[in-house]
Amino acid sequence: MVFYIFAGFIMERVVSGIRPTGNLHLGNYFGALQNFIKMQETHQCYFFIADYHLLTTHPNPADLHNNVKHVVVEYLAAGLDPYKSAIYLQSDLPETAEMYLLLNMNAYLGELERSASFKDKIRTQPNNVNAGLLTYPVLMAADILIHKAHKVPVGKDQEQHLEMAREYVRRFNNMYGQEFLVEPTAFNFGEKLIKVPGLDGTGKMSKSESGSNAIFLIDDDITIEKKIKSAKTDLGPQGMNTPFSPEIENIFLLFSLVSSPETLKFYQEKWNNGEEKWYGGMKKQLTEDMINFIKPIRERIKDLYSNDEYLGKVLKHGAELAQESGAKTVREMREIIGFKKFY
Ligand code: TYM
Numbered sequence: 099m100v101f102y103i104f105a106g107f108i109m110e111r112v113v114s115g116i117r118p119t120g121n122l123h124l125g126n127y128f129g130a131l132q133n134f135i136k137m138q139e140t141h142q143c144y145f146f147i148a149d150y151h152l153l154t155t156h157p158n159p160a161d162l163h164n165n166v167k168h169v170v171v172e173y174l175a176a177g178l179d180p181y182k183s184a185i186y187l188q189s190d191l192p193e194t195a196e197m198y199l200l201l202n203m204n205a206y207l208g209e210l211e212r213s214a215s216f217k218d219k220i221r222t223q224p225n226n227v228n229a230g231l232l233t234y235p236v237l238m239a240a241d242i243l244i245h246k247a248h249k250v251p252v253g254k255d256q257e258q259h260l261e262m263a264r265e266y267v268r269r270f271n272n273m274y275g276q277e278f279l280v281e282p283t284a285f286n287f288g289e290k291l292i293k294v295p296g297l298d299g300t301g302k303m304s305k306s307e308s309g310s311n312a313i314f315l316i317d318d319d320i321t322i323e324k325k326i327k328s329a330k331t332d333l334g335p336q337g338m339n340t341p342f343s344p345e346i347e348n349i350f351l352l353f354s355l356v357s358s359p360e361t362l363k364f365y366q367e368k369w370n371n372g373e374e375k376w377y378g379g380m381k382k383q384l385t386e387d388m389i390n391f392i393k394p395i396r397e398r399i400k401d402l403y404s405n406d407e408y409l410g411k412v413l414k415h416g417a418e419l420a421q422e423s424g425a426k427t428v429r430e431m432r433e434i435i436g437f438k439k440f441y
Contacts, residue, residue, distance in 0.1 A: 129253025
């Protein structure tokens with residue numbers, strides 16, 4: 099097994115990616131990107147934009163290109179450093195597609211159909227249940243295994259996909275009788291994988307039709323204020339020391355991400371004491387803390403967005419690093435499988 103050695107330490111490899119569905123929101127940031135930024139200091143990192151994965155939704159070419167640009171810009175604005183991480187487009191490493199084909203031979207229909215994300219897509223886009231959706235976890239496994247990653251920083255919703263990737267590693271290694279592929283683990287610095295809730299009180303934060311369920315890294319101050327103002331709450335605590343209602347639990351989780359522990363404690367005490375009429379003040383505080391968190395990122399996004407030359411350099415460099423690592427894995431995998439050259 100090849101490890102990179104940095105200042106005498108063995109560096110583990112890290113891979114993760116985000117689909118270019120548009121601007122990134124707090125779920126993407128706290129579920130994934132925040133960990134990317136920390137891990138690049140101590141790990142050998144490969145972070146990509148999952149543009150092949152987006153094809154399952156049939157984007158038009160101009161939207162695909164624009165959305166890819168948003169993610170590259172927002173990766174950099176949030177703090178990814180092209181000198182510390184390989185930042186690249188998934189489609190700039192086409193060997194991923196070959197690895198996907200090879201792994202597909204050991205991925206079984208029953209388990210693919212049982213994947214929660216596939217079931218979800220059948221429900222949400224019944225008119226476009228394509229084969230790419232079914233084998234989505236296999237492509238994701240290819241992204242990870244192609245760099246023999248040890249750790250994969252992702253949010254809670256990706257946990258099952260990571261389990262599937264681990265299974266494909268075991269199958270491949272068993273089939274060919276050698277420890278060639280590496281079993282990756284899902285990772286979060288807080289130890290538990292997280293799910294950032296949406297503002298409408300239901301499920302996870304994600305891009306919605308109206309856009310009001312999510313706070314985006316690009317949102318301006320007024321938009322943030324409006325969204326937090328309309329975030330779902332309840333009728334107030336129904337007594338002392340009662341458990342949080344789901345809506346208030348969500349608001350407190352958002353507090354825990356962008357506010358100080360003292361602020362969190364201040365409002366927690368109000369809840370525990372069963373106090374009335376403090377939600378307005380709480381939302382104002384959350385708005386202020388959220389704006390302080392987002393504003394510097396938003397300003398960097400604006401600066402970077404017009405710098406196509408720099409973005410091009412970053413992605414070219416990232417593609418070269420990804421090629422170096424990924425093409426080698428696929429070449430070796432071909433040999434193990436028995437593809438031998440006759441010339
Ligand atoms: P995607 O693009 O849906 O989301 C990107 C990352 O953001 C995390 N995330 C969240 N985390 C916490 N709370 C939320 N509300 C929330 N919403 C999104 C996701 O868990 C993810 O980490 N299949 C992946 C992209 C992908 C990938 C990979 C990831 C393709 N290949 C290989 C890791 C490794 C996806 O669709 O993520």
